[in-house]
Amino acid sequence: MTPKKIEIMDTTLRDGEQTSGVSFSASEKLTIAKLLLEELKVDRIEIASARVSEGEFQAVLSVTNWAKENNYLDKVEVLTFVDKGVSINWMLEAGAKVQNLLTKGSLNHLTYQLKKTPNQHFTEISETISLAKEKGIETNIYLEDWSNGMRNSKDYVFEFLAFLETQPVKRIMLPDTLGVLTPNESYEFVKEIKDTYPNLHFDFHAHNDYDLGVANVMAALNAGADGLHLTINGMGERAGNAPMASTIAVINDFMPNIKIAVNEKVLYTVSKLVENFSGIMIPANKPIIGANVFTQTAGIHADGDNKKNLYFSDLMPERFGRTRKYALGKASGKANIQKNLQELGLQLNDEDLKKVTQRIIELGDKKEVVTKEDLPYIISDVLDSYSYEEKVKVNSYVLTHAKGLKPSTTVSISINGETYEEISQGDGQFDAFMNALRSIYITKKKVLPDLIDYAVRIPPGSHSDALCETIITWKSTEKEFKTRGLDSDQTVSAIKATEKMLNIITS
Numbered sequence: 018m019t020p021k022k023i024e025i026m027d028t029t030l031r032d033g034e035q036t037s038g039v040s041f042s043a044s045e046k047l048t049i050a051k052l053l054l055e056e057l058k059v060d061r062i063e064i065a066s067a068r069v070s071e072g073e074f075q076a077v078l079s080v081t082n083w084a085k086e087n088n089y090l091d092k093v094e095v096l097t098f099v100d101k102g103v104s105i106n107w108m109l110e111a112g113a114k115v116q117n118l119l120t121k122g123s124l125n126h127l128t129y130q131l132k133k134t135p136n137q138h139f140t141e142i143s144e145t146i147s148l149a150k151e152k153g154i155e156t157n158i159y160l161e162d163w164s165n166g167m168r169n170s171k172d173y174v175f176e177f178l179a180f181l182e183t184q185p186v187k188r189i190m191l192p193d194t195l196g197v198l199t200p201n202e203s204y205e206f207v208k209e210i211k212d213t214y215p216n217l218h219f220d221f222h223a224h225n226d227y228d229l230g231v232a233n234v235m236a237a238l239n240a241g242a243d244g245l246h247l248t249i250n251g252m253g254e255r256a257g258n259a260p261m262a263s264t265i266a267v268i269n270d271f272m273p274n275i276k277i278a279v280n281e282k283v284l285y286t287v288s289k290l291v292e293n294f295s296g297i298m299i300p301a302n303k304p305i306i307g308a309n310v311f312t313q314t315a316g317i318h319a320d321g322d323n324k325k326n327l328y329f330s331d332l333m334p335e336r337f338g339r340t341r342k343y344a345l346g347k348a349s350g351k352a353n354i355q356k357n358l359q360e361l362g363l364q365l366n367d368e369d370l371k372k373v374t375q376r377i378i379e380l381g382d383k384k385e386v387v388t389k390e391d392l393p394y395i396i397s398d399v400l401d402s403y404s405y406e407e408k409v410k411v412n413s414y415v416l417t418h419a420k421g422l423k424p425s426t427t428v429s430i431s432i433n434g435e436t437y438e439e440i441s442q443g444d445g446q447f448d449a450f451m452n453a454l455r456s457i458y459i460t461k462k463k464v465l466p467d468l469i470d471y472a473v474r475i476p477p478g479s480h481s482d483a484l485c486e487t488i489i490t491w492k493s494t495e496k497e498f499k500t501r502g503l504d505s506d507q508t509v510s511a512i513k514a515t516e517k518m519l520n521i522i523t524s
């Protein structure tokens with residue numbers, strides 16, 4: 018059977034913008050509109066509700082100006098109201114050519130919100146459609162609250178459809194306005210309508226109030242829906258709409274009878290752009306586009322992938338312009354680390370690999386986030402620590418830093434098994450720590466080497482919670498040498514580097 022081509026209408030810029038707290042600027046709307054039509058290749062976009070504001074008018078104007086020059090005008094839609102042509106004039110002035118006329122799809126909404134009878138409503142709709150036609154505007158019709166209409170006033174819905182069949186309407190849009198449908202109902206309702214009007218075009222518009230958006234979309238497609246309304250990142254009023262990314266993956270992987278034009282490869286790019294412009298962060302576990310969804314954490318999974326990609330599925334990250342990652346933390350085994358080493362082009366022998374694995378597990382236990390970029394630092398720190406015998410140990414210390422007071426420290430260290438304690442002050446916390454050590458070593462008639470360089474760096478791309486490497490260059494009468502320390506706290510990493518220096522100079 019030849020697959021059926023269905024239309025994907027993106028409504029991020031209209032329904033998606035109804036996410037509480039979101040307002041796109043004109044230039045943001047234009048940037049998103051271009052990406053949706055040119056790169057993601059959705060069939061149509063809905064970019065605004067008419068009459069909203071001057072800013073919205075300017076945003077529509079900027080999109081329609083661009084769309085006109087690039088032959089996309091028939092793909093750019095504006096939601097309008099049954100308001101004696103006020104919305105039509107608004108969208109005409111803003112250069113739009115397709116109206117999505119919002120009408121009442123349930124008797125409840127018609128009776129209690131518009132306070133009209135069906136005949137009054139149909140007459141006004143007919144007048145609005147005629148006016149639009151006169152002005153060269155194409156009409157699609159939303160049957161708002163259609164899902165409840167099918168449950169509670171089915172006769173009204175079918176009376177409405179019989180009326181619409183006589184009208185110059187291109188598409189009829191069936192919204193589950195409150196996201197209350199189950200997949201079974203979505204299938205039954207769409208099937209009943211499509212069986213009655215096989216030649217009319219029906220879009221299905223899902224909301225995600227029960228997290229059933231994608232499931233309902235699948236059911237509606239199986240029942241014969243001709244188009245879908247989706248939003249990037251599932252944005253939209255309340256719990257949002259059916260999300261673009263997972264819906265597209267579901268169609269491509271599970272519905273061979275359905276054909277779509279959307280380009281999976283740019284889904285992630287578009288999602289990140291919308292995240293950025295909207296300020297609504299994508300949850301880390303959001304399918305396809307979340308930060309963690311292609312990251313294997315468990316050592317056993319990494320091991321299986323090392324042996325035969327046993328934990329792969331059809332949902333390959335490369336399809337969406339992403340890559341698989343192997344997390345480093347307390348659930349890591351050698352396999353996770355090997356996967357990350359491979360990416361960095363590094364190799365370790367079995368013994369060193371075990372030591373590095375152990376250190377990463379320890380860091381994970383301390384809730385520290387370890388990234389691939391941290392690995393070279395951890396490796397050099399771990400392997401460095403094993404190159405000398407531990408004769409000096411920093412047992413404990415208190416460092417104080419208070420505004421207006423000199424930093425001070427209390428330090429306890431063991432040298433060859435004997436414990437020493439000292440209190441000291443300094444120009445900074447580390448200086449106070451070093452002064453305490455100097456006092457301890459004076460009692461042993463030993464002078465500590467001079468600190469001649471102190472360098473701090475964090476792995477590339479890290480943030481303030483990153484591991485921090487401190488490399489200190491020391492100079493004694495006999496030699497100049499470097500030691501390094503690694504920790505998420507800068508002073509602690511310097512103290513670790515100092516502890517190594519003490520071990521090197523202590524015989």
Ligand SMILES: CC(=O)SCCNC(=O)CCNC(=O)[C@H](O)C(C)(C)COP(=O)(O)OP(=O)(O)OC[C@H]1O[C@@H](n2cnc3c(N)ncnc32)[C@H](O)[C@@H]1OP(=O)(O)O
Pocket residue numbers: 032066068069096097098099100119120121130131159161192
């Ligand atoms: C499918 C959906 O998500 S629906 C969302 C549609 N988009 C929006 O609502 C966002 C943009 N809306 C707005 O900017 C404003 O609500 C406006 C400009 C449309 C109207 O603003 P106001 O005149 O201040 O009215 P208000 O918002 O208080 O109430 C809505 C009015 O629209 C009427 N209305 C509701 N549905 C429709 C409809 N399909 N067609 C025409 N009027 C409608 C209501 O009956 C009410 O009219 P009333 O004040 O005479 O009782």
